[in-house]
Amino acid sequence: MEQQRMGIIDIGSNSIRLAIYERTPEGAYRVIDGSKQAGRLSEQIDGEGKLNEAAVDRLVGTLHRFRLLCFHHRTERIRAVATAAIRNAANCGDVLDRLAKETGMTVELLSGKEEAAYGFLGMLNTMDVQDGFLIDIGGGSTELSLFRSRELIRSVSFPFGAVNTSKRYADKGTLDDKSLAEFESVLRKAIEAEPWIREAAGLPLVGIGGTVRTLAKMHQAQIKYPLRQTHNYGMRPEDTEALFASLQELSLEKRKKTPGLSKDRADLIVPGIAILRTFFRACRADRYLICGAGLRDGLFFDSVLPSGGRLDDPLGYSIANIGALYPDAPQPHIEQVNRVASALYEALAPHYPIGGQAAACLRVASRLFRIGAGIDYYQYAKHTFYLMVNSHLNGISHRGILISAAVASYKNRSGARQLHQTYKPIMADDDLETVYRLGTLLQLAVALDRSESQPFTGLAADIRSNKLVLRPIGQNGPLTMERSEVEALADDFKKVWGLTPVLESTS
Template sequence: MTEQRIGIIDIGSNSIRLVVYERTAAGAHRVIDGSKRSARLSEQIDDTGSLPDHRIGDLIDMLNHFRLICAHHRTGQIRAVATAAIRNATNRNHILQRVESETGLAIELLSGEEEAGYGFLGMINSMEITDGFLIDIGGGSTEISLFRNRKLVQSVSFPFGCVSITRRFSLKGMLEDEQLGALEQMIEKAAQREAWLRQSPGLPLVGVGGTVRSLAKVHQASIKYPFDSFHNYPISHEAVDELFGALRPQPLEKRRKVAGLSKDRLDIIVPGVAILRKFARIIQASHYLICGSGLRDGLFFATRFPERPQLDDPLGFSVNNLAALHPEAPQQHVSQVNRAALQLFDALEPLHAFPARARLLIDTASTLFRIGASIDYYDYTKHTFYLMINSHIHGLSHRETLLCAAIASYKSKNRARQLAAVYRPMLDETDLLLIGRLGILLQLAIALDRSETQAIGRLVIEPQHGKLHLRAVRADGVLAIERKEVDAIGDDFKKIWGLAPILTLPDYR
């Protein structure tokens, strides 16, 4: 079998999750199945600190269900881990022995430091961020890590999370002033033992886990955010404080109506955000940044790439992975277009003041412009746009993802304007000009290999006197198709760049 499948089971304190990853024949990685069960294991611990036998039975039933899903997918490897709820249970050895004997799964009991390490790996492989703090608020523990230059410097696991805090300080999801004060005092006391938390002020606080994901969804719903993704989503202190102030006095019945808030988090969202806000103040964070990846993603990379799990270039990996998920695109043609687009950009950049990451945008767009053909060739630009904004292109902001998708699917200025109207206020007039310049540049690069034969071996590009001379120094044949295509987009290119593109062979100088 050419595909390789890995099942990751995360036995958390709030929920138990399964993710099935597949490596396709083309070498791409993707999630092909997933399942989640709310367990609230931290709530089930009795007065002796044990998980009762009937609750262990419920856990075993869930794990056997996940095993059946993995068997259905012919998963070659299952890796199951447990975190704080079982780690802190006084009968943890009994739990692990019973689970293994009744499911056949050997559960890895992660330490707090290991949990923080896998969470960091999942985050750092999905974001282009150099320095910051990472917080993972689970059901029974909270991990905080400091990273510098994309390396984990220090981490700590605190033995409290949104479920255990709710159980201790909250009545039916309500958090009164007195309880909030006691909760924050407890966090303050715990943080005092970790002096390093206060020694790097002004860094972003990156959040992973259900609490911060819910926070992002609620915030996006409240401002009618037009882009459907919470990964790499920034939120200010003021916005979090405002949401916290709005949610805290609401009874559970009223919270059910809050857009973006799932019903299994109604009671734990306020205590969870209270933990988040308190740590943000302790570390003096610049702002919050939401990450959609975490522990399970880190476990996948550590399992799939055990020798070198951390990526040097998350964006490059992500773009190449997305391209490999759509192998219908002729790879040699796409590579030729990518090379030509970058060469055109480098030749024209001195004529125009581009923003700092413009070359990265055209590089990404010219690698992915053809992926929509996997749905339908005749309207592939429309499908390319849809696939790009709904795929995980890690390392780009939401605005950059929209820009890349608009450049890759560019047809005309009017169509770009229609797209931008849907995503206001994320894209403005300056962005439309950039989409037009880079979009038509990509169209010219495509025209230069319209026969899809890579007939142009070497190209010399010279902008001068209102013309863009494209000299094919090394070429197979007369390039009749390419020359006709270049002529066809000549007027549109000249309107945007003020240069008329002319493709010539050495004989035509």
């Protein structure tokens, strides 16, 4: 498979962003470069509703720079889209014509529903959420969607974004109580025109875009969250309210010093959260979920994947993608360890309760346990842990990511205890026992293919007295190395499971 590269440009109302995606020869996708330029296009609308010439000049310059960056990376295709600021401008057609003429790019103008649909696709393919509301707060508009059983049911675009709300209601980003009440009243009236919004109470409000990502970063900094990842991060409504109240009281200069808040968003964060909390109440949602993916990701999936770009198994896709990014481990060995680990789990789980999303975590760990070998074989467990917690492992919770990484990198109980202590705010007390059990189970699965020759095609495992009897099915090679490894592992396995593994031979 040949290497392929594609650039996606999102001309938003607040920022203009470029992401360059690469498809590797092994079939994995990754972002290899990106750029962001503050545009504040929603602030550049004149009295006639037109995007002013100076803003268009800057936009042309930005697109020229982005195109040059794509050229240097030898991208085969550039896909550029524009959203609310240009969509709502009175001179929209003239702006698009000028961009095409002066940059050579045909910019797609997305409708509000198209913008919502691409944002939904980005979320759908990176999170395992069945039902909920999706909100995308941009600079010049907010898109709200309702989804059930991972199907988009309704969506609507409102002409309220962080930039134009700040311009109209906030003085240098300061939204006093009177202006806040006025804005909330206007927004509530707009929401009332869409009665379906109040008919699905008790669902999560999943947020995409800079406002919600910044909200998550500030909250994580406040509670000293030990994992640097906002995707799939959950927040309680009371935490959002407390943060909003504290930010509203600060002057712009003091607000810029808030941990987790970038200076270029300091004047937009209060209006942005004001929009978010108003919709949260209108939806009668039960919690916030932050999605790190969004419009650009949806455009990417739509451009490169068949069947409308939808993934039925986001976790399986991201496991395969990460594995393909680090292809040093022999794939037949990985597949064999995964099969054997699954067989062991099926034999043991009915008799030994294992919590902490055990099946999903073992699925992840048994496929990714060797990715660290591409950095250093002798310390691959340490590198595997780092890569797993810092990669795009989608469709599983932060807690699940940490358990999976701890299992994949498991060496002994002492090391697992150290990891558990480091990430204790995320990992529950009983997760340590889960790591012990799944970690030793994975070690046993690896031992049963120590020769990396797949000496049998299947495995039956039975519990007899205090033994775990392992019976290879379809043996097609010697088990000398595997038997030695199982015997060496037996004491550690027994300490955790109370069972001594015994490998029988069928030949």
